[in-house]
Amino acid sequence: MTVAPPPLLAAASLSFLRQDEPVFGPLDFELHAGQLALVEGDNGSGKTTLLRVLAGLLHVDAGELRWRGEPLRRDECAGEIVFLGHQLGLKGDLSPRENLRIAAGLHGTCEGTNPERALHDVGLAGYEDEPVRRLSAGQKKRAALARLRLVPATLWLLDEPYANLDRQGIALVNRLLEGHVAAGGAALVTSHGAVSFHGGEPRRIRMHA
Amino acid sequence: MSQATLGRACAAVLQRDLTLAWRRRGDIAMPVLYALIVTTLFPFALGPENALLQRIAGGAVLVTVLLAMLLALDGMFRSDIEDGSLEQLVLAPQPLALMLGMKILAHWLTTALPLIVIAPMLASMLQLPATAMPVLLLALALATPMLSLLGAVLVALTAGTRRSGMLLALMLLPLCVPVVIFAAGALAAAQQGLPWIAPIAWLGAALALALVLAPLACAAALRIALDA
Numbered sequence: 001m002t003v004a005p006p007p008l009l010a011a012a013s014l015s016f017l018r019q020d021e022p023v024f025g026p027l028d029f030e031l032h033a034g035q036l037a038l039v040e041g042d043n044g045s046g047k048t049t050l051l052r053v054l055a056g057l058l059h060v061d062a063g064e065l066r067w068r069g070e071p072l073r074r075d076e077c078a079g080e081i082v083f084l085g086h087q088l089g090l091k092g093d094l095s096p097r098e099n100l101r102i103a104a105g106l107h108g109t110c111e112g113t114n115p116e117r118a119l120h121d122v123g124l125a126g127y128e129d130e131p132v133r134r135l136s137a138g139q140k141k142r143a144a145l146a147r148l149r150l151v152p153a154t155l156w157l158l159d160e161p162y163a164n165l166d167r168q169g170i171a172l173v174n175r176l177l178e179g180h181v182a183a184g185g186a187a188l189v190t191s192h193g194a195v196s197f198h199g200g201e202p203r204r205i206r207m208h209a
Numbered sequence: 210m211s212q213a214t215l216g217r218a219c220a221a222v223l224q225r226d227l228t229l230a231w232r233r234r235g236d237i238a239m240p241v242l243y244a245l246i247v248t249t250l251f252p253f254a255l256g257p258e259n260a261l262l263q264r265i266a267g268g269a270v271l272v273t274v275l276l277a278m279l280l281a282l283d284g285m286f287r288s289d290i291e292d293g294s295l296e297q298l299v300l301a302p303q304p305l306a307l308m309l310g311m312k313i314l315a316h317w318l319t320t321a322l323p324l325i326v327i328a329p330m331l332a333s334m335l336q337l338p339a340t341a342m343p344v345l346l347l348a349l350a351l352a353t354p355m356l357s358l359l360g361a362v363l364v365a366l367t368a369g370t371r372r373s374g375m376l377l378a379l380m381l382l383p384l385c386v387p388v389v390i391f392a393a394g395a396l397a398a399a400q401q402g403l404p405w406i407a408p409i410a411w412l413g414a415a416l417a418l419a420l421v422l423a424p425l426a427c428a429a430a431l432r433i434a435l436d437a
Contacts, residue, residue, distance in 0.1 A: 055300055057435050079213075079302030087293025091225070093232040098225070105221025106301035106308075108213035 006069030007032050008186050009054070009155060014063035016046070016053055023049045026063055029205050031186050033154070036177055039190040041207030047190040048086070050207065051157045054188065055083035079107065082153040084161060088144035092133030096124055096143040099132060100150055107151035118149040122172060137164040148176055156180060156187040218303045219311050226315030240277040241323050247273045248331040259336050266335035267345060267396030268389075273331065274324045274349060275356055275385055281320040282360040282381070283374045285312070286431065290368060299435060309431070310424040313361045321353035337400075344399035344409075348392035351412040358416075358423035359384050365430035369437060388412070 007030040015025025024046030031037050039047050052058045054065070056074045065072040090099045100115035119128050122142040132140060141164045148156060161173045177187055188205075230237060251269050255261055289295040298308055328349055329342055337345065363380050367373035391408040398405040 055296075057296060057299065059436055078300065081300065083296065083300055085293055085296065087291070087296065089293035089297035091229060091288075091292065091294060093229055094225070098228065102221045102225045103297070104213075105217050106213055106298070106303055 005033070006066070008068060010066040012064045012066070014053070014065060015061055016049055016058060017061045024207055027205070027207075029203075031188065031203070033184050033186055034181055035186050036181050036202040037188050037205050038202045039188060039205045039207060045207040047207055048159050051083065051085070051159050051188065051190060055081060055157050057083070079152070080154040081157060082148060082151060082155070083157045084144055084148065085159045088140055090132045090140060090143055093131055095129045095131055096135075096146065097128040099143060100146055103147045103151055107153070109150055110152045113150055115150060118146040119143070121149050122146045123168065138166055138169055141165055142169060142172070145173065145176065148180070154185050156185065158187060158189045160190055162191055213302065215303065215307070218301070219307065222298070222308050222311040223315050226312055227318065230315065230319040236281070237319050237323060240280050240320055241327055243280060244273050244277040244324055244327065244331060247276070248334055251335060263336045263338065266332055266337035267341065267400065268393045269335055270328055270331050270337070270345065271348070271352070271389060271392050271396070274328060274353065275389065277324055278320055278353060278356050278360070279378055279381065281316070282364060283377055285316055285361060285364045286368055295431065296435065299432065305428040305432070306424040309361065309427045313357050313424065313427070316361070317354055317357040321357060325349050325353065341396060341399045344395055344405055347409060348395050348412065351409065351416050352388045352392045355388050355412070355416050355419050356385065358419040362423050362426045362430060365427045365434065368431060368434040387415070
């Protein structure tokens with residue numbers, strides 16, 4: 001008899017307080033490898049805060065987070081989680097290629113990919129050496145998405161990945177997510193817009209404002 | 210798949226900050242010009258008597274260099290916090306203290322090193338005897354990294370506050386007092402032909418302590434600043 005593997009990430013009555021006011025929660029959910037979860041909620045319902053808590057930027061106020069069945073410890077899962085927030089983490093004075101090289105230096109790279117290929121995959125071929133501050137908002141977003149393509153990670157935490165993107169860009173995010181999930185990864189995506197995801201019905205995590 | 214090694218990560222952070230500094234070369238020149246102008250003011254204010262200038266030369270150059278470094282300190286983490294690079298650095302599977310150590314090293318290379326390079330010129334403008342010049346350079350080589358390290362901790366502590374520049378100066382300058390006392394003590398001893406190794410050794414000991422502890426404190430302070 002085989003035991004089912006524990007969920008990649010599990011939250012039990014997770015909540016976060018700001019000056020004793022709950023920002024979200026208590027929240028319970030499980031995320032298995034190969035699953036995509038959509039975090040839904042209105043403005044101010046705490047979607048971004050939830051992602052920052054999961055990424056480890058904010059502390060857990062109440063409740064518990066488990067990573068592969070064990071209480072989550074940051075030093076163990078640091079290389080397995082990628083966070084893409086509203087601030088894209090790109091240096092305006094550097095080119096997309098240089099920005100990706102830094103990410104590669106810090107995180108390592110997936111097999112069979114390099115900064116140039118990752119940029120080509122997100123449709124930034126020809127813009128590799130342009131300073132990021134001269135790119136449009138959508139192109140900056142694409143440059144940040146290229147990081148997902150480049151660095152190895154199990155769990156993607158994407159905060160509004162569709163913002164600023166054109167129709168091809170939205171399709172690109174969906175394609176990236178489908179590829180990641182098919183390869184056994186998991187992703188948590190916040191969005192208040194409608195998302196058309198073709199790789200099966202995503203789980204939904206509803207935030208209450 | 211290529212693993213991220215510690216060496217490669219350190220090199221990436223160092224190279225990034227040096228490249229960024231190079232793209233904004235004008236900013237590197239600011240502290241240098243500031244130190245040059247302040248040093249020129251001394252003879253105007255005190256009169257061009259060689260004996261008097263010689264007596265104050267060491268201290269004046271030291272204080273001028275420390276103040277010039279203060280100018281550039283404020284921005285050490287600001288742009289990284291604003292564009293989210295700091296979050297990415299915190300989340301990277303690398304020891305944050307070491308990565309910040311690399312950032313501090315890059316900051317020292319781009320602000321303190323140019324100042325050390327022009328320090329002999331500043332000192333000779335104030336008639337510092339050539340015999341005391343090596344001691345001045347040694348004192349600066351030990352005092353400026355101290356200031357970068359202490360400054361980085363304070364910048365990290367004030368990272369969340371707006372208009373932290375003045376607050377930073379008020380917090381950092383008292384901490385500079387022992388650094389200035391030992392560095393100036395060594396210079397004064399060298400000018401009088403006395404042994405100067407003891408104060409330099411104290412500076413070195415303090416620097417060794419700061420090298421180990423400051424990046425750790427800096428990492429803790431930045432984690433707290435982001436967790437808000």
